[in-house]
Amino acid sequence: MANTLDQLVDQVRENRIWRSIFRSGTGESNLHKSLFVQQNVFLHLFSIKARKRTLEFSATWYLGALTFGTFMILVITGVLLMLYYHPSVPQAYADMKDLQYVVSSGVFLRNLHRWSAHAMVFLVFAHMFKVFYRGAYRTPREFNWIIGVVLLLVTLLLSYTGYLLPWDQLAFWAVTVGSNIASAVPLMGAKIRFLMLGGTAVNANALLRFYVLHCVILPLAAILFIAVHFWRIRKDGGIYAGDHSSEGSNQ
Amino acid sequence: MPEDVKPKPSPDSPEEMSRRQFFVKLGVGSVAVAALGTAAFSYEYLSPNVLYEPSPVVDAGKPDRYAPDSVTLDPQTAIYVVRTGEGFFALSAICTHLGCLTAYKPDLGIIACPCHGSKFNKDGVKIEGPAPRPLPWLRMWLSDEGNLMVDRANAIAIRQLVRV
Secondary structure (H helix, E strand, O other): HHHHHHHHHHHHHOOHHHHHHOOOOOOHHHHHHHHHHHOOOOOHOOOOOHHHHHHHHHHHOOHHHHHHHHHHHHHHHHHHHOOOOOOOOHHHHHHHHHHHHOOOOOOHHHHHHHHHHHHHHHHHHHHHHHHHHOOOOOOOOHHHHHHHHHHHHHHHHHHHHHOOOOOHHHHHHHHHHHHHHHHHOOOOOHHHHHHHOOOOOHHHHHHHHHHHHHHHHHHHHHHHHHHHHHHHHOOOOOOOOOOOOHHHHHO | OOHHOOOOOOOOOOOOOOOOHHHHHHHHHHHHHHHHHHHHHHHHHHHOOOOOOOOEEEEEEOHHHOOOOOEEEEOOOOOEEEEEOOOEEEEEEEEOOOOOOEEEEOOOEEEEOOOOOOEOOOOEEEEOOOOOOOOOEHHHHHHOOOOOEEEEEEEEEOOOEEOO
């Protein structure tokens, strides 16, 4: 039975259509394995080879991967929430309540989005601390640390713009306070606040701007920088495994 | 042949530049001009020219609506109408710290902000808290119909009471 199943899998993988998609083909050799990574647009961001030590839990606690996992959950649940949410006053609040009480599984998706957002902010900080205390930001990985700081800012901005969308009292006053903090910037503070809100008060324009930032601009920025972040791991010699002096004893 | 006699211009000399350098400079320059234009265009596009926001001028109604020595908050327009023994004045209810809506506490006789704990007296003068400035007095006048009018966009530096 197992044999016939293996044969069937092999048959599929030898199939002309399959081969046109996955050009590396079957085979257990290192060449086949590395070609499989190289020739996949998503996997080619990652190294072909990894040190065993870097794949252990203790090396990274998988914090970066978990952060990416929460980001994927947020993208999927966020797109689904967009199908019921109108970014207009006062419809936004009613839609949020409908998602909680009327739409099938709406409360599940909304809470999943909300808790994943909290988890992502927590994980981004945890990932940053882990990288910092292991010294994984040092040469040649300084630039990837900077990309990471940009991603931290994008995450916080996503969190902040998403905060307004329920259009409840908490959202309204949080963004009133936040936009007034932005207006404390010297010389151009009032202009920044005006551009941010699209007006002088937290109103329909502000809701729409925050919605577009939250659903389009910031996620695209996040995806772009995540791609560079992953690709730089490969270019900087893989995930940091520890000092070269202690590397021998680890293996 | 005159060409042979003429000294060949050196591309390194500061006065002369090669054809290629000229076109590179021209190209970079025009891209820079276009980028500046795009920045100005974006700024203009992102600044709304017309705002569909409530008018800053508020009709606060007839003066006899307000009891003597009272402080009345209208949460919709975020103003206090204060009536003293001598007359009326209007006070902004928006905290000068970070813009929260303050509330009047009649039992304490003070105005307090729920967000970060700033406190003001009935004249808007700061008692304590993170607020950097007193609550501004707003321009108030009587309309032809005898209603109290308040311009929220117009803070007055010199305190004036409206006497009815």
